[in-house]
Amino acid sequence: MASIIKNRAIVNDDWTLVRPAEDGALPALSELPAGKVLLPLALWQAERDALSASRSAAELGVWLAPDSEPAEIVGDFDKLAVIAVDFPVFRDGRGYSIGRLLRERYGYKGELRAIGDVLRDQLTFMFRCGFDAYALRADKDFEDALKAFDEFSVQYQGAVDNPSPLFRRRAASQAAAQTAASKVPA
Known part of the structure; x- marks a missing residue:
């Protein structure tokens, strides 16, 4: 099972990240894995009612692309256990703004997870923007990454x-x- 950093601790990740196919096609509901799923915003928007009827809120999460508008899911906060923000490349900082908007403007209180090209050097800044969970890139050391939270005192x-x-x-x-x-x- 994969691991994530959540609330400054390394924990097992029991969520399955669902991505569109190479051609951008979204999976059918029948193709979704059992258990907890992090779905692309477009799939959530297209199948919100069916997903809410077939799964509990504890099993549903949505991930936002850097160009997503977080206001589009404000009314769905009670139907989602996790909101993730994709950082497709290290140098794309739009996800930081999405995190701050979700926390400060829209009052999101649940788990806010960073996914994608998440590196040690970003963790403190992501934390400051409201993220509390981090799916590090697969080739990164989790123990070393935890040290990032204590590197800046002011x-x-x-x-x-x-x-x-x-x-x-x-x-x-x-x-x-x-x-x-x-x-x-x-």
Whole structure:
């Protein structure tokens, strides 16, 4: 069984990623494997009712391509256990924006998984954009990848994990210190 990093731990991946055929054709529902499946957005949109009737929400997930519009699945959050975002190549950063939109604008609270060409160097940045699960590329070392989460101790910009930028955090800390100092009796 394949593994993923989820909530900063290596766990077994019991989801099957379903991709379109080489020619772009989507599989028929009868061709889908049993168990938990991560489906392309187009298949989910075409067969939403049939899939919801034949499987529980705990068995259904959708993956978004870099050019997908996350707003298209906002109404389906309760029918999906996982939303994955495909990073087809390392240099394609559109998935980071999709992750932030899902978390910040649309309020998605479930598992947000990065799939595709996912490398160690991306994990911290994906985490900051709201991802909590990562399907590393098959040739990568999971133990080494876990170390990426602890490499940066300070982030300057605000993100999903800490919306306040560094200058605001410092100002708040200084104000708190000044308030505490003014309360000290002379």
